[in-house]
Amino acid sequence: MFESLSEKFSSAFATLRGKGRISESDIDSVAEEIRLALLDGDVALSVVDQFVARIKERSMQALPEIRKSTNQSQEIYSIVNAELVEILGGPARRIRFAKNPPTVIMLAGLQGSGKTTLAGKLALFLKEQGNTPLLVAADLQRPNAVTQLTLLAQSIGVPIHAPEPGNGSGNPVSVAKSGIELAKSKLFNVVIVDTAGRLGIDEELMQQASEIKGAVSPDEVLFVVDAMIGQDAVRTAKAFEEGVGFDAVVLTKLDGDAKGGAALSIAETTKKPILFASAGEKLTDFDYFYPDRMASRILGLGDIATLAEQAKKAIDGDTAKRLEEKFVAGEEFTLEDFLEQIQAMKKMGSMSKILGMLPGANSAAMRKQIDALDDDELIRTQAIVQSMTPTERKDPKILNGSRRSRIAKGSGRTVTEVNNLVDRFSAAQKMMKQMRNGNVPGLKTTGGMGLPPAMAAGMPSLGSAANKIPPKKKSRSGNPAKRAIEEGR
Numbered sequence: 001m002f003e004s005l006s007e008k009f010s011s012a013f014a015t016l017r018g019k020g021r022i023s024e025s026d027i028d029s030v031a032e033e034i035r036l037a038l039l040d041g042d043v044a045l046s047v048v049d050q051f052v053a054r055i056k057e058r059s060m061q062a063l064p065e066i067r068k069s070t071n072q073s074q075e076i077y078s079i080v081n082a083e084l085v086e087i088l089g090g091p092a093r094r095i096r097f098a099k100n101p102p103t104v105i106m107l108a109g110l111q112g113s114g115k116t117t118l119a120g121k122l123a124l125f126l127k128e129q130g131n132t133p134l135l136v137a138a139d140l141q142r143p144n145a146v147t148q149l150t151l152l153a154q155s156i157g158v159p160i161h162a163p164e165p166g167n168g169s170g171n172p173v174s175v176a177k178s179g180i181e182l183a184k185s186k187l188f189n190v191v192i193v194d195t196a197g198r199l200g201i202d203e204e205l206m207q208q209a210s211e212i213k214g215a216v217s218p219d220e221v222l223f224v225v226d227a228m229i230g231q232d233a234v235r236t237a238k239a240f241e242e243g244v245g246f247d248a249v250v251l252t253k254l255d256g257d258a259k260g261g262a263a264l265s266i267a268e269t270t271k272k273p274i275l276f277a278s279a280g281e282k283l284t285d286f287d288y289f290y291p292d293r294m295a296s297r298i299l300g301l302g303d304i305a306t307l308a309e310q311a312k313k314a315i316d317g318d319t320a321k322r323l324e325e326k327f328v329a330g331e332e333f334t335l336e337d338f339l340e341q342i343q344a345m346k347k348m349g350s351m352s353k354i355l356g357m358l359p360g361a362n363s364a365a366m367r368k369q370i371d372a373l374d375d376d377e378l379i380r381t382q383a384i385v386q387s388m389t390p391t392e393r394k395d396p397k398i399l400n401g402s403r404r405s406r407i408a409k410g411s412g413r414t415v416t417e418v419n420n421l422v423d424r425f426s427a428a429q430k431m432m433k434q435m436r437n438g439n440v441p442g443l444k445t446t447g448g449m450g451l452p453p454a455m456a457a458g459m460p461s462l463g464s465a466a467n468k469i470p471p472k473k474k475s476r477s478g479n480p481a482k483r484a485i486e487e488g489r
Contacts, residue, residue: 006298008037009080013299016073022066027059030076042261044234047087047268055083081295087264088291089273093248098219101189102134104180106216108209108244109224110236111197114252116145118224118278119194120152121286125276126190127158134188136179137162138172138212141196149194156283159188172196176212193218206243213244221246222275225266227254237266248275251289267291333429335393339385342378380413384421387411396422 012033019026031052038048058079059066066075097103105122107115116139123133135153137160139145146166153160161179164170176193183191195212197205213221223246225233240246249266254277267274274289385393387410392399399407399422408415 005037005041008040009034009299012037013073013077016076019073022063022072022076024060024063027056027063027076031056031059034080038261038264041264044261044265044269047234047265050268051083051087051264055080058083077299081299084295084298085291087268088294089267089289090291092288092290092292093273093275094288095275096219096247097190101187102180102183102191103189103220104191104193104216104218105220105222106193106195106213106218107222107224107250108195108240108246109197110226111142113197113224113226113229114278115139115197115224116142116148116194117152117283118250118252118276118286119149119192120156120158121278121283122276123153123158123192124156124283125286126192127156131190132188133158133190133192134179134183134186135160136176136191136193137164137166138176138179139194139196140164140166140170140172140175141168143167145194145196152283159186172208173211173215176216180216191216206239209240209244220248220275222248222250223272224250224252227251233261234265234269237270237272241270241272246272248273250274250276250278252278254279335385335388335396335425336390338425338428339382339393342382342385380411380417381421383411384408384413384418396425 012030015033016022016026016030034055035048035052038051039045043051059076062075062079066072069075095103095105107119107122109115119135123135126133135149135158137146137149139149144167146162146164150160150162161175161182163178164175172195176195179191179193182188193212193216195209221244223237223240225237229236237249249270249272251274266272274291276286277289278286384407387407388399392403392407399418404415404418404422408418411418
């Protein structure tokens with residue numbers, strides 16, 4: 001989503017790094033590049049002007065100290081990063097749970113912002129953290145909104161209070177109030193109230209939202225906004241703040257092709273923190289919003305912290321511990337480990353999404369390689385490895401021509417694909433050894449970037465870096481029939 005913005009920021013700092021001694025004119029030049037990048041990223045003009053003014057002021061004040069540094073461009077970079085974190089809401093905030101349950105969370109926003117789907121995502125998120133949420137279907141205006149939320153509740157195993165069919169009938173205030181009473185009687189500790197939206201800001205929408213808010217006294221009112229709304233985000237946020245009032249923002253559709261300006265504009269204009277972010281269609285594509293991580297992504301440093309967290313979720317504790325111990329002990333990285341890592345990566349989501357969190361992922365060259373990735377490659381790779389015997393997985397060196405031909409037929413792939421997988425696996429093994437010896441820049445011997453060691457080594461083998469590994473030249477058989485099998489014909 002922030003690809004264009006990140007690329008322009010990287011370009012601005014590349015110019016700055018080429019300067020030996022930074023002058024006031026250099027700061028002015030970089031500030032102007034940042035200004036143009038933000039405007040192109042759909043950030044509101046008022047927000048851009050304030051942001052750039054603060055960067056210039058801080059940089060000019062610190063210039064005497066900056067000139068004493070051996071890396072002057074890095075000092076300016078740190079100032080921009082600090083301002084980005086601040087504009088995105090400062091320290092990450094969490095849900096404020098009520099001292100006396102249930103905690104009531106009310107969702108508000110325009111129709112089409114994804115409120116109902118987000119209600120399901122939030123319920124699942126809270127459930128996985130050990131809470132007992134109850135969904136309340138108080139959107140009685142949009143056709144089939146109640147049905148949609150009911151189906152979502154069933155799919156994630158969360159109870160729902162939906163006494164009215166909706167579709168224009170029923171009293172949403174009564175539904176919300178009875179939902180709170182049900183939660184108290186059944187001891188649910190969180191209530192999520194889904195309210196109606198409109199295609200635009202109007203008095204009816206504001207009045208209804210205000211009445212629900214007054215009736216249930218929510219602990220959190222979350223303003224749900226489509227991250228792809230662009231410049232209109234500020235006007236919409238201001239209208240809701242004045243008409244209803246809200247405590248925090250939730251961004252949806254962060255995986256879209258929007259320029260990303262909504263996140264910066266809303267946070268700066270309303271001075272309300274962004275609490276959650278939804279970045280995918282799956283119900284699990286949802287998490288707290290981390291301003292520092294988002295700033296890191298905008299500046300082209302990736303989001304290693306989130307990547308590491310997802311890796312920990314994907315690999316169960318026992319498996320991670322075993323792989324870690326194996327890594328530290330210097331044991332060989334086998335295809336059995338490789339298979340476990342592939343299965344874990346499938347749980348983490350698409351390859352493009354995973355690699356998009358790596359540093360430099362938003363550069364034009366890296367983006368081109370990531371966009372060319374085929375997520376079905378994981379499935380094909382898994383099929384090949386699963387067609388091997390346990391002995392072959394533990395010792396790939398025994399994979400001669402006849403074994404590779406059998407594996408190819410068993411997995412429905414070609415011998416060439418089997419050969420390529422073995423070559424990529426060998427590269428992953430070498431990386432593991434380098435990591436263990438501390439010879440891979442940026443990776444620690446405890447697994448690198450906070451990832452489980454097998455995954456840290458294996459990710460590049462299936463990603464864009466692997467495509468740079470030239471295949472080994474193999475001698476061709478003089479027998480035409482045998483050569484046809486080798487070439488996968």
